[in-house]
Amino acid sequence: MVVFAFLGVPACAPEVRVDTSGHVGDGVLTVLVGDGPHRQILEYAAERTGSRLSIRIESAGADANRRVAHGTADAAYFQHIPAFEGRTAQDGITDLAILARVHVVPYGLYSRTYTSLDQIPHFGSVLVPSGQAPLARSLYLLQHARLLTLNKEFGGTSLADLTVTDANVMDSQRHLTITQADPEQFPEVIGAVDAVIMNPVTAQENGFAPATPLLREPAPRNPYTNVLVGRAGNAADPRLVTLARQLESPEVADYIDAEFAGSVIAANPRRIDPPVPTSPDTEPGEPAHRTPPPRP
Incomplete structure (x- = not known):
């Protein structure tokens, strides 16, 4: 089972300025x-x-x-x-x-409590950025970590590929609770979860080294x-x-x-990231379902 919760709304990206x-x-x-x-x-x-x-x-x-x-x-x-x-x-x-x-x-999976993917507990909690695209990228990363299984493989660019949700979760090996929040809220709630998925800027803002996540998106x-x-x-x-x-x-x-x-x-790395260790949790989980969002 994957439980989804939501906090806040996504923020607008700042305007980019470039000199000639x-x-x-x-x-x-x-x-x-x-x-x-x-x-x-x-x-x-x-x-x-x-x-x-x-x-x-x-x-x-x-x-x-x-x-x-x-x-x-x-x-x-x-x-x-x-x-x-x-x-x-x-x-x-x-x-x-x-x-x-x-x-x-790349999005990365970070934790202040655990130092390997195998340590993330059953019924653990994962914080992810709010928004359609961030949720999709987070779910694909959790699939890459073998913490859940989607009905789609990472790499597609169709609308269906880029908008996967809890409805695409087929199995959850750790029965995770996934909470979405605006990255600006992360400092307030990051201490209450087992792991968090962030882009490098948000990771650095929250005291993590962007280069050393437990796992990051493949190139x-x-x-x-x-x-x-x-x-x-x-x-x-x-x-x-x-x-x-x-x-x-x-x-x-x-x-x-x-x-x-x-x-x-x-995108064309000289060195390939090492393979993800095989998870000991091989039994299939239950289909995902959505729970009502808590109040911010």
């Missing part, structure tokens, strides 16, 4: 980029191309995909796959394609991989091919490992 940098000239490749890791990774990859490529880096605003589709920019690197597919579908953009899969900001086939996109008809442009290969290179993977210490992981 780079140089302009004939044959320059214009790439629209997000702030933070996107820009750092792109700048590192661009430096590695040396004289082979001249890149102008500009801020990726809300119209970034349209700009690429309309030809006023060559590529964009600021969004994960579901965001890319959702935005382009909403805007009626059909001629963009994924050119490179670069990095993941290969992760549907939340951040991608470089461009016009499908330009996919063979040698400049874009050079940049895409560099972004997916082992050297960039090593840079991501060293620079971000687990808060960002390469």
Whole structure:
């Protein structure tokens, strides 16, 4: 049995600001980029191309995909796959394609009480971020930890894949109680649960080391991989091919490992995470059901 509870409502994400940098000239490749890791990774990859490529880096605003589709920019690197597919579908953009899969900001399973997955108790409690996408990612991570079983495998990007809920839970090996809360409430309730699922920023804000969760999302086939996109008809442009290969290179993977210490992981990792230990709890649990949410 998996019991679900809810606290509060999800918060809105802050607006991202990016400054313009780079140089302009004939044959320059214009790439629209997000702030933070996107820009750092792109700048590192661009430096590695040396004289082979001249890149102008500009801020990726809300119209970034349209700009690429309309030809006023060559590529964009600021969004994960579901965001890319959702935005382009909403805007009626059909001629963009994924050119490179670069990095993941992974959800992790953390605990202040336990040091291994095997220690999480039967009828234990797990705190997860509120919202449709965070719940889905949390459930897939618990399945990766072999603490429950879904009727879907991790990796799909269809709406059904990205919106799994307790209705998709087939078995619960530990009969977990899963409580959803706004991450801003985590400091108030995190001490009352056995484990918590968070992104790296929330983990750090709550005193955890983002690089050392009990388990984190796998990088290969992760549907939340951040991608470089461009016009499908330009996919063979040698400049874009050079940049895409560099972004997916082992050297960039090593840079991501060293620079971000687990808060960002390469979509094409040099090192694969060790397999999850086989859980001693092999007996199937009961189908999930939802209980009324408690008052915040």
